[in-house]
Amino acid sequence: MILIENAKVLSDGKLKSANILIEENKIKAIGDVKDKSDYVINAKELAVIPGLFNSHTHCAMTLFRGYAEDMPLQEWLEKKIWPAEARLNEEIVYWASKLACVEMLKSGTTFFFDMYFFPSATARAVEETGIRACLSSAFFDFFSKDLLEANLKRVEKELNELKNFKVLRAIAPHAVYTVSLEGLKRAMEIAEKEDIFVHFHLAETEKEVIDFRKKNGNGIVKALDEIGFLNQRLISAHCVWLEKEEIELMAKRKVSAVHCPTSNMKLSVGKALNYPEMKKAGLNVLLGTDGTASNNSLDMLREMKVSALLQKFYYGADSFKAVDAFKIATENASKAFGIKAGKVEVGWLADLVLIDLSKIPMNPCHDLIANLVYSSASECIDTVIVDGKIVVENGYFEGEEKILEKFNKIAEKFFGSA
Amino acid sequence: MILIENAKVLSDGKLKSANILIEENKIKAIGDVKDKSDYVINAKELAVIPGLFNSHTHCAMTLFRGYAEDMPLQEWLEKKIWPAEARLNEEIVYWASKLACVEMLKSGTTFFFDMYFFPSATARAVEETGIRACLSSAFFDFFSKDLLEANLKRVEKELNELKNFKVLRAIAPHAVYTVSLEGLKRAMEIAEKEDIFVHFHLAETEKEVIDFRKKNGNGIVKALDEIGFLNQRLISAHCVWLEKEEIELMAKRKVSAVHCPTSNMKLSVGKALNYPEMKKAGLNVLLGTDGTASNNSLDMLREMKVSALLQKFYYGADSFKAVDAFKIATENASKAFGIKAGKVEVGWLADLVLIDLSKIPMNPCHDLIANLVYSSASECIDTVIVDGKIVVENGYFEGEEKILEKFNKIAEKFFGSA
Structure with missing residues (x-):
């Protein structure tokens, strides 16, 4: 006691x-x-x-803090991040995750929702540092049937491994520009079978929305609804380029949207998540830092501030108050993940x-x-x-210096061999 | 040594x-x-x-941190800040300034440019804490001749008192919506006579710009130029609502503009200072936190981040880089204030x-x-x-606990008697 x-x-x-x-x-x-x-x-x-809930991050990307600065999203992904990520391994994900867990704990975060490779490595870091988390097994299929099958085999294996750890689980099809509708449908089926969450990037850039409509003759949200992808398992990061009707449909289906203001501003996505409209529609909004490669911090105190600044700047000084920032970082997330934390009340965690x-x-x-x-x-x-x-x-x-020292050794080796 | x-x-x-x-x-x-x-x-x-240069603040407003949240600019000034400011005294400005100086030093700021009442009280805090500063004697005239004369008398007395301290000096006519053109002209004459800086709020909101044009049939910058107000003594905060030609004229006249991104976002001024255009025109851009009542922090590390986020969000991911944020917080300010700091070089401060x-x-x-x-x-x-x-x-x-304790006692008395 x-x-x-x-x-x-x-x-x-x-x-x-x-x-x-x-x-x-x-x-x-x-x-x-x-x-x-x-x-x-x-x-x-x-x-x-x-404790604060960081509802969207890729925590092992701490490895890439300051690695590829001041570039637009697509170029940043294609030229710098993806090639480096192709060389990742379990050991480096473990150490980078561990450092990230300590950074989050020290800045007041007690839960995070992660999407990355080698989720068991992150799960070990979670257990050893004592933070709470929901970890995802992530995949792309790049619209190839073979790639989808191969990836889903890996995902099912990873989800199975995650059962050995004290973490919540999710499946993470990356986004509509990297995963086919068939892939998304299969992901939701797995989520339902396993009774877990779905972690997803949605409507982050205008290009994503325009390209999807060109290809599919349909808006993203409508297409997702048709394949049964919209329900309360789905926790979608960004949700910037959404129309009013899309927001209303997502609210009706009990999807949650994660505001990532720092990442959205830094990568210049051109618009702010429409909190006033989402509030009106009753859509549950959460808050996340996104990965360290696009933020470059995991500090949710700062993220609350930037969320308020961006909303006020975009929708007016009274559109979003300090209490709203606090709410999307605590009780809204607690509701989405079904964790009885996020309030200081008797009987709560x-x-x-x-x-x-x-x-x-x-x-x-x-x-x-x-x-x-x-x-x-x-x-x-x-x-x-x-x-x-x-x-x-x-x-x-306790022990943070040793974690940092070990991380830096491994990181040096990783980048030294590039 | x-x-x-x-x-x-x-x-x-x-x-x-x-x-x-x-x-x-x-x-x-x-x-x-x-x-x-x-x-x-x-x-x-x-x-x-x-060390970082905080080029626009009202440091004693630390007293009002969190005092009046989530309101638009005019309402915030008229209903909360101005009535409270009418009750200020030298003692409270001294203690609030002292706490602010410690907050700035502890977050890496070694110079600040202040605009507030009782500047000698702030000057004492500056000397005792060891920070470097340029302090302004501020005034409004609300378009009354009598008020102007009375205020200028006070200003000349305050500027004279400031000579007893190791600080740079400035005169601070508040803004075009609170000071007459005659008042601005007189302020610049005093600045020239005393060989000091002019501290000013310029084009912060669209309302300011529209109202001025309605009243004077002329844009603000042009009107200021006609009265000889634009020269390198002038360091203007905000500079949000400026046209291309106004930026070019200000650059030609060697005025400096201070970006205050957090304050501008929080008070929802509707636009971002046009750094790309200013850079092209060769206008010197600095960085400031503004006062704690509208930020609510004096931390220039955070301000550098928000400056980059806002510029990238508004003008594109490659419009403004980390090095730009660092430059507006260091060497550009060093140039504006003629202080040989802002670089780690032999012979520099x-x-x-x-x-x-x-x-x-x-x-x-x-x-x-x-x-x-x-x-x-x-x-x-x-x-x-x-x-x-x-x-x-x-x-x-050294001694920060005692400063905080004393400040809180005085602040409690101040708000308790409201």
Whole structure:
């Protein structure tokens, strides 16, 4: 049992002092509790918030941070990222994922939704660092039947391996410009059979939308609906180039959309996800950093800020508030993934972040959520608890130097042999 | 003398190891120097960059961080900020400025250009914290002759007081919607007489531009030129709503424009400063956070990232690179203010920031500038040197807790009495 003593907790928009008791992996009590505990955290200067959900990333791409800068999306993928990715192996994905997990934990993220190669390697990193995750087995088929069959064989094997780890699972057909409609249909069938999520890139660029219509004589969302691809298993990143009717149909089918504002701005996709329309339609919106190669950070505190900046810039100063940024980074994701975290409430999972209110960016504290979204930085993260276990303490992850050292050795070898 | 030993320094785009010797307030030597020094910094895991220039802020507005969120510009000014500002006093400006100076130093800023009330109070904070600054005496006249005369009297007194401090000076007529053309003309005359800078808000919103044209039958820039307001003393924040010809005229007159991307996005000004056009015209562009009330951070590392994100989003992925963000935050500002800092070179001022390369966001290090701009955070700042003196060491500013404590007491009193 862990007792968080004299913590500052938000209650009706105001900061109040309370004790929080954690038993096993859940919040057992909040208020005037004084049970005997194995461990007491003096939280007099700490605010307790739910851990953040990074709902779209490719965490092993930390390897490519700063590797290929200032290029448009297609060129960036085709000339730099894909050739390098062809040389990946399990070891390097494991170490890059591990470093990414530590980076995420240290900046207040307790859950991430990943799409990448060698998902078992990432699963090992997840288990060893103590973060929570949903990992995907990803594939392309480039519109070849043979490639599809070969890839699905690999995917089924990978999904099977993932059962050995404490992670949620997903299948990840990459996007409509890399996977055939037949491939998407088969992916959803596998998702239904295995009862898992589908991780997907949707309507990221205008080119994707125009090319699809040219080829298929139909809008993407309508085509996806016709093959039964739209349902609440589907969690789609980007969702930038969507029409009103497409948003409404996705809402009706209970799809979730993941806003990736930094990546969208950096790769210049030309438009912002339409949050006002999505909110009106009741479409569930989440927040993600995307991979380090296109962000180049996994820091969800920053991502909340950029999400608010982009929405306000594009749709008006009152279109999106600090509380919206916080919501898409917490409870909306909790709902999408069916994880009872994302709120500081009795009976909910103890996935908690303790914010150091004595750090300058948190002062003055007129509005905790505004400070979190607009001014806090990773240096304000004091303690991170996932599944009832303390994984970051005093802003430090036990053993982080060794992970970094090992990662750098492996990375040097990888790029040295290019 | 300070010796920075085995530091990583950028040379032709690559990181090389070198010693840096600081004598008095200047860089005396770079390379294989081994002079006896009073103080040696082991910089094996540190990269040395020039300190960052925050070229537009209202630093005492730290008081209003998170105070009035999610509102459009005019409403935000008229309903929340101006009424609160009417109650300001010297003591509160001093403590809020002091906290802001520490926040800036700890995130790698060694110079800031401020516009606010009670500039002598801010000047005391500047001297005591060791940061470098150009401080302005600000005024409005709301198109009243009497108010103009009264304000200019105060301004001349304040500018005179500022001579007692080690700061650069500026006069700051607020903007065309708060100061008459006569007021602007008089401000420039004072600037010329005193040989100081002019700090100004220009073309921040479309409303400002349209209203001015309605009232004066002329574009703002043309009108300013006619009264002799455009010259190299003028450093103008925002510069969002400018036409091509206006940009060209400003370039010709050697005006500097300050990009404030976070503030512009947060207050939804509807457009991005046209960097591509400004670059083509040869207009000198700087970077600023604006005040904490509209950002809500003074962290220039983040501001560099948002500047790149906004430019790429608005003008294309290759319109603005990481090196551009770094340049507008360093050498362009050094040029505008005539301060020989902003480069790590022999004979230049020792205004230096040592970046901790062992922090996760700095790894891997394919590209130091890309990491600085896109992934570094204040936690990566190890040491900050201003004018040859170490002011931040191991990420810590001596006495910061006491400054924060005192600030919070004063702020509580200020808002409590509202």
